[in-house]
Each structure stands twice: as structure tokens, then as C-alpha cells.
Amino acid sequence: VFGASNFPLAFSTAGGDTAAALAAGCPVVVKGHSAHPGTAEIVAQAIDAAIRKLGMHPGIFSLIQGGKRDVGQSLVQHKLIKAVGFTGSLAGGRALFDLCAQREDPIPFFGELGSVNPMFLLPEAVKARGEAIAKGWAGSLTMGAGQFCTNPGISVVIDGPDADAFVDATTEALAPVGAQTMLTDGIASAYRSGRDRIAAAKGVQELLTSTCDLRNATPYLFATTGKEWLDNEVLGEEVFGPLGLVVRVADFDEMMKVARSLSGQLTCTLHMDAGDTKHGQALMPVLERKAGRILANGFPTGVEVADSMVHGGPYPASTNFGATSVGTLSIRRFLRPVCYQNMPEELLPADLR
Amino acid sequence: VFGASNFPLAFSTAGGDTAAALAAGCPVVVKGHSAHPGTAEIVAQAIDAAIRKLGMHPGIFSLIQGGKRDVGQSLVQHKLIKAVGFTGSLAGGRALFDLCAQREDPIPFFGELGSVNPMFLLPEAVKARGEAIAKGWAGSLTMGAGQFCTNPGISVVIDGPDADAFVDATTEALAPVGAQTMLTDGIASAYRSGRDRIAAAKGVQELLTSTCDLRNATPYLFATTGKEWLDNEVLGEEVFGPLGLVVRVADFDEMMKVARSLSGQLTCTLHMDAGDTKHGQALMPVLERKAGRILANGFPTGVEVADSMVHGGPYPASTNFGATSVGTLSIRRFLRPVCYQNMPEELLPADLR
Numbered sequence: 001v002f003g004a005s006n007f008p009l010a011f012s013t014a015g016g017d018t019a020a021a022l023a024a025g026c027p028v029v030v031k032g033h034s035a036h037p038g039t040a041e042i043v044a045q046a047i048d049a050a051i052r053k054l055g056m057h058p059g060i061f062s063l064i065q066g067g068k069r070d071v072g073q074s075l076v077q078h079k080l081i082k083a084v085g086f087t088g089s090l091a092g093g094r095a096l097f098d099l100c101a102q103r104e105d106p107i108p109f110f111g112e113l114g115s116v117n118p119m120f121l122l123p124e125a126v127k128a129r130g131e132a133i134a135k136g137w138a139g140s141l142t143m144g145a146g147q148f149c150t151n152p153g154i155s156v157v158i159d160g161p162d163a164d165a166f167v168d169a170t171t172e173a174l175a176p177v178g179a180q181t182m183l184t185d186g187i188a189s190a191y192r193s194g195r196d197r198i199a200a201a202k203g204v205q206e207l208l209t210s211t212c213d214l215r216n217a218t219p220y221l222f223a224t225t226g227k228e229w230l231d232n233e234v235l236g237e238e239v240f241g242p243l244g245l246v247v248r249v250a251d252f253d254e255m256m257k258v259a260r261s262l263s264g265q266l267t268c269t270l271h272m273d274a275g276d277t278k279h280g281q282a283l284m285p286v287l288e289r290k291a292g293r294i295l296a297n298g299f300p301t302g303v304e305v306a307d308s309m310v311h312g313g314p315y316p317a318s319t320n321f322g323a324t325s326v327g328t329l330s331i332r333r334f335l336r337p338v339c340y341q342n343m344p345e346e347l348l349p350a351d352l353r
Numbered sequence: 354v355f356g357a358s359n360f361p362l363a364f365s366t367a368g369g370d371t372a373a374a375l376a377a378g379c380p381v382v383v384k385g386h387s388a389h390p391g392t393a394e395i396v397a398q399a400i401d402a403a404i405r406k407l408g409m410h411p412g413i414f415s416l417i418q419g420g421k422r423d424v425g426q427s428l429v430q431h432k433l434i435k436a437v438g439f440t441g442s443l444a445g446g447r448a449l450f451d452l453c454a455q456r457e458d459p460i461p462f463f464g465e466l467g468s469v470n471p472m473f474l475l476p477e478a479v480k481a482r483g484e485a486i487a488k489g490w491a492g493s494l495t496m497g498a499g500q501f502c503t504n505p506g507i508s509v510v511i512d513g514p515d516a517d518a519f520v521d522a523t524t525e526a527l528a529p530v531g532a533q534t535m536l537t538d539g540i541a542s543a544y545r546s547g548r549d550r551i552a553a554a555k556g557v558q559e560l561l562t563s564t565c566d567l568r569n570a571t572p573y574l575f576a577t578t579g580k581e582w583l584d585n586e587v588l589g590e591e592v593f594g595p596l597g598l599v600v601r602v603a604d605f606d607e608m609m610k611v612a613r614s615l616s617g618q619l620t621c622t623l624h625m626d627a628g629d630t631k632h633g634q635a636l637m638p639v640l641e642r643k644a645g646r647i648l649a650n651g652f653p654t655g656v657e658v659a660d661s662m663v664h665g666g667p668y669p670a671s672t673n674f675g676a677t678s679v680g681t682l683s684i685r686r687f688l689r690p691v692c693y694q695n696m697p698e699e700l701l702p703a704d705l706r
Binding site: 082083097098101102105106107108263264270272277280281284288291292293294295296297298308309310312314315316319320321322324329332333335336337338339340341342343344346347 | 435436450451454455458459460461616617623625627630633634637641644645646647648649650651661662663665667668669672673674675677682685686688689690691692693694695696697699700
């Protein structure tokens with residue numbers, strides 16, 4: 001299990017991947033993230049204390065800290081490692097995925113590699129309550145300095161006066177949000193690179209800009225047209241932080257084209273009123289093939305640990321389309337079915353006797 | 354879905370992989386195996402007739418025949434192909450697995466790549482009914498000219514007079530089995546290469562030999578010691594056909610060593626009586642980590658399509674340790690979970706309304 005930079009507790013040493021693997025009966029080796037070695041150590045000591053108190057085998061849990069990339073690379077290639085859980089960047093995750101696939105005995109790499117979590121704003125909803133949606137988006141986009149995997153980075157809206165009002169309301173809601181401290185210097189610097197990438201793209205308009213330095217992040221808002229977005233893959237790449245991009249499409253047909261052109265996503269969101277039902281129904285078969293979780297009239301940043309949760313999706317949201325890294329189903333990644341045929345009672349696992 | 358050479362009906366055009374993928378709602382493209390193009394065509398015509406009769410979309414099923422390896426390679430790299438089902442050789446399967454993993458958007462390759470299906474004969478059972486086990490083994494080993502993925506190619510037995518009697522009884526049971534026609538020239542030629550590989554290995558004794566040519570296969574029986582088997586990986590590689598290898602181990606400790614050194618298997622079998630329970634219990638934690646299916650006092654060649662069936666296992670038995678290619682659970686390979694949050698009734702799939 002690789003600790004995630006953005007969740008020092010919920011997705012690192014004793015986070016969701018570790019809990020799922022332990023629950024499946026697997027000993028776990030955690031590679032601590034360099035962003036929070038102290039937190040990792042404190043949590044590992046708590047786990048170690050629990051293991052001693054319960055008289056469990058000490059090999060059930062290990063934490064490895066420090067070193068460069070070669071430490072993680074060695075771990076995923078070790079013959080006793082049989083599966084990997086990872087939350088992080090596309091580049092880093094893909095490199096480890098490749099090592100897992102290239103082993104003499106390939107092992108599954110369950111990686112959650114990012115998502116832009118697009119929201120589709122349908123016309124009746126934008127007309128009736130565009131300002132409320134704008135305020136909600138600004139809150140979701142800037143929560144925790146935008147450092148959520150499920151941060152909704154893109155809003156797709158049909159061009160016109162209602163879209164203008166939505167854009168104005170979003171700008172107004174984001175403007176007073178001050179600088180927030182990001183988790184690491186690396187995340188802050190990657191945020192600014194992402195911002196520069198979007199700002200430099202052809203046909204992109206700056207709606208809200210600011211300056212941020214050191215480990216600070218301030219919100220940015222950009223707009224582009226559906227045509228420009230469809231022509232430029234860069235505009236669909238994740239910028240990790242409080243940066244929003246409004247994609248103004250010419251009509252609903254172009255909104256469908258944007259949906260069809262999406263890469264795999266953790267979430268897709270619809271904002272819709274009763275009068276938008278037909279458009280929503282038309283989008284659903286597309287969105288169901290693009291995302292692990294589809295929401296209506298909400299914001300995706302809150303991820304409940306529940307039976308029905310899917311935190312995964314087609315690549316690169318997840319490297320395994322059948323897997324979720326949050327929720328009850330997450331244990332399945334680390335389970336292996338065994339069929340017992342005609343076994344004497346005494347040889348069956350205790351639960352099956 | 355790649356048609357399997359050894360199951361023109363049950364694991365080819367309309368076989369288990371196709372049924373599982375269709376049941377999961379996926380359109381299927383079958384790459385027919387060159388061993389049985391006529392059978393593939395007849396079955397495809399039946400599927401096509403059913404599609405027309407039911408008014409289903411004709412794109413739900415396609416059969417592609419002919420060509421060299423580049424046809425299959427192109428298929429697994431096509432952007433509309435999202436998962437692959439395969440039953441076949443380790444070399445051929447691994448090449449396709451690698452192509453799937455190397456895609457810009459990697460896709461799962463569900464490959465069943467072979468198994469030697471070892472049987473562990475515990476001492477009380479061998480003493481009490483070694484001859485019956487020998488007869489059963491001979492039947493399972495030669496059924497269908499040994500062309501089953503679950504063919505039990507290896508029997509591990511503790512050396513001594515009871516082992517001698519078991520070996521004699523096996524030789525006697527196999528001797529009268531005549532030549533059987535194999536499915537293809539390629540399978541027959543690979544069988545003879547495998548036989549030569551075993552016969553040439555150090556410390557291997559020929560117990561039953563014969564000559565077979567053209568597309569014929571006659572049974573062969575070899576014996577070796579636990580020590581030789583542990584020292585030579587070649588002896589653990591699958592020989593597809595009616596060839597048996599008896600591994601005479603010095604004692605139960607050496608039997609445990611043989612079990613621990615196994616690569617992933619579709620099946621492992623125990624032959625045991627009540628007095629063998631402790632030995633069986635000692636083997637179980639090892640075998641559960643080596644095979645997808647564990648049997649007692651039976652033979653693995655019959656694979657029932659049932660809820661509890663697992664036809665898979667650690668690599669190379671399967672490329673995905675969580676997958677089975679036979680039984681109800683086989684559908685899971687082609688399913689992708691989607692979470693619906695706060696969706697209006699009208700946008701949910703009909704089954705969830």
C-alpha cells in the first residue's frame with residue numbers, strides 16, 4: 001500500500017487500502033509518503049501497539065519510510081508482494097503499474113490515478129438556480145485547497161445569458177476565497193504548473209486570476225468553448241487544486257460530444273431540474289461508461305464509506321475498472337476465491353465447517 | 354474472447370467466456386481458433402439467427418476467423434475492446450497479456466494459461482486403496498487424450514512399498530489404453546516435445562513408454578524423486594496430453610516442500626483417509642495459496658458449471674487471481690460497478706427504479 005499525499009490519515013498508513021487488505025487477511029507493507037513521515041510513524045506505532053496487545057503476528061503490518069522511487073519500485077517487484085494499492089498521480093502510478101505487469105508473475109496494481117470530475121449543468125437547472133449551483137461549486141472546488149481526488153474541476157454549460165449569469169456568480173463566489181496552504185511544496189508547485197498549462201492553452205479565457213507563491217493556493221477560474229475543449233486534450237487533464245474550468249458548449253449536442261470524449265472519471269455530476277429529464281436520460285448511457293459514480297444535484301467531494309460507494313472507474317480513474325478503493329466492495333481487490341470440493345469437514349476453513 | 358483449441362464448443366465461439374461477457378451486457382468479438390473454423394462458423398450462424406429472431410443489435414456478436422497472430426494482437430489493442438477472455442498456452446497468453454498491459458489505457462486480460470494439477474497421495478489412503486486411486490488416475494489422465502486444463506499430470510507419493518504398489522497399479526492401468534487422436538497436429542506435436550523434455554530430464558525414470566506419431570497420443574508414465582523435482586523447474590511445467598509423472602518424496606516434510614514450491618494451479622487434489630487428517634490439515638494452508646480449487650478423494654478433470662466453481666488460481670493458472678472462467682462468478686470479470694447518488698428515478702437503470 002502506497003500512502004497518498006493528500007490523505008495522511010484516511011488514505012495512508014491505516015487508511016482505506018490498508019483496512020481492506022487486512023480485512024481480506026493479507027499482511028500489509030505500507031510505503032509511507034514523503035509528505036507526512038511523522039504522521040505515518042505515529043499511526044504505525046498505534047497499529048504496532050494493537051498487534052502486541054492482541055498477540056497477533058508482528059509481520060501483519062510494516063511501514064517503510066524514506067528513500068527515492070527505487071524503494072517503491074523494489075517493493076512492487078518483490079516476490080512476496082501479491083497486490084498493490086495506490087492513490088496518486090497518473091505518471092507515478094503508471095510507472096508502478098508497468099512494473100507489476102512486467103513481473104514474471106504479474107500482480108494486480110489497484111491504482112486510483114486522478115480525475116477531473118466534470119459537472120454537466122442542464123439548461124432548466126441553470127436558469128432556475130444557476131447562482132446556487134455556482135456557490136456550491138465554489139465551495140466544493142476550494143474545500144481543502146482543492147486537494148480532493150473528487151474535486152469537480154470542470155463545469156459544462158450551454159452558452160447563453162444563463163451561462164453568463166452562472167459564470168459571473170461563480171467568479172463572485174470564488175473571488176473572496178483567500179490563499180490556502182497546500183499539503184506539500186510539490187503539490188503547490190504542480191498546481192501552479194497546471195494553472196500555467198490551462199492559462200496558456202488556445203482559446204482559454206481567464207475569469208479569475210491571482211498570484212500565489214510558496215505553499216499557497218488561490219482559486220482560479222477559466223472558460224473555454226466546447227470546440228476548443230474537444231480539440232485540446234490538455235484541457236481535460238487534472239489540475240490538482242482549486243482551479244475551475246467552465247466549458248461553454250454551443251448546444252446540447254455539443255455537451256453530448258464533450259461527455260463522449262471524456263477519459264475515465266471517478267465521478268460525473270448532473271445538475272438538473274424536472275424539465276431537464278430528457279437531456280439527463282440522454283447523458284446517462286454515456287456517463288455510466290465514463291465514471292464509477294454519478295451524482296445528481298450535489299457535489300462529488302464528499303466520499304462516504306458505504307456499501308454502495310464506488311471510488312474508481314475506467315482508466316485512468318482506476319487501473320482496474322472492476323475495483324473501488326472506498327466502501328465495502330474495496331475488500332474484493334484483495335480476495336481470491338477458492339473452491340472446496342468433497343473436502344472432509346476437518347480440512348475446511350473454520351467458517352465453512 | 355479467444356476460442357480455446359481444446360474446447361470447440363464449451364470454450365470457444367459460444368462458450369463460457371462469451372456467455373459471461375454477454376450476460377454482463379458486453380458485445381463480444383470472438384477470435385476463432387484455427388483448430389476448428391467450421392465448428393466456429395456453425396455456432397456463429399446459430400448465434401446470428403438468434404440475434405435476428407430476437408431483434409437484437411447485430412453488433413452484439415462478431416466472429417473473426419483466419420489470419421496469423423497479428424489478428425489477435427490487433428484485436429486486444431483496439432480501443433473499443435475493453436476486456437479479453439483467453440484460454441490457452443502460457444507463451445501465447447502472456448504475449449497478449451503484455452499487449453493489454455502496455456496499451457495507453459490498459460485493459461484486463463483474463464487468461465487461463467495452464468496447470469499441472471498435482472495430486473498429493475497421503476500414506477493411509479495409498480496403503481488402503483492405492484490400486485483404486487491408480488485406476489482412477491489413469492482414467493482421469495487419459496480422458497479425452499489428456500486434453501483437459503485440469504488434467505492431473507503429477508502424483509506426489511511418499512516412497513516405500515505402498516508407493517511401489519501404486520506405481521505398478523498405475524502402469525498396469527495405463528498400459529492397455531491405446532492411441533487416441535488429438536484435436537490438432539500442433540497439440541500432438543507439442544505433446545511429443547513435452548514427453549521428450551520430461552524423458553530427457555535428469556533423474557527421471559521411464560515407467561511406461563510407447564511410440565506415437567501423426568495426431569496420435571499414447572499414455573506415458575514417468576517417475577522421479579522429490580529432490581530431483583525440487584531441483585528442476587522443467588518437471589513442474591505442463592505437458593498437455595496423457596502423460597503422468599510420479600514424484601516419490603522421501604517423507605511428508607519433502608511432500609510439503611513440493612507443495613510450497615508449486616507455481617499457481619487450477620486444482621490441487623488430496624487423496625486421504627481418516628488417518629491422514631493431520632497431514633491433510635498441514636497441506637491445506639499451502640494448497641489454498643496455490644490453487645483455485647482443492648479436491649479430496651476425487652479427480653479434477655470434471656469441471657461443473659456451478660455457483661461454487663473456481664476455474665482459476667494464482668498465476669499462471671490465471672492471469673487474475675480474483676477471477677474464474679467457469680461458474681456463476683465468471684460474469685464478474687466483465688462487470689463494472691457504478692454508484693448512483695441522489696439520481697432522479699427516471700435516470701436510474703430500469704432494475705433500480
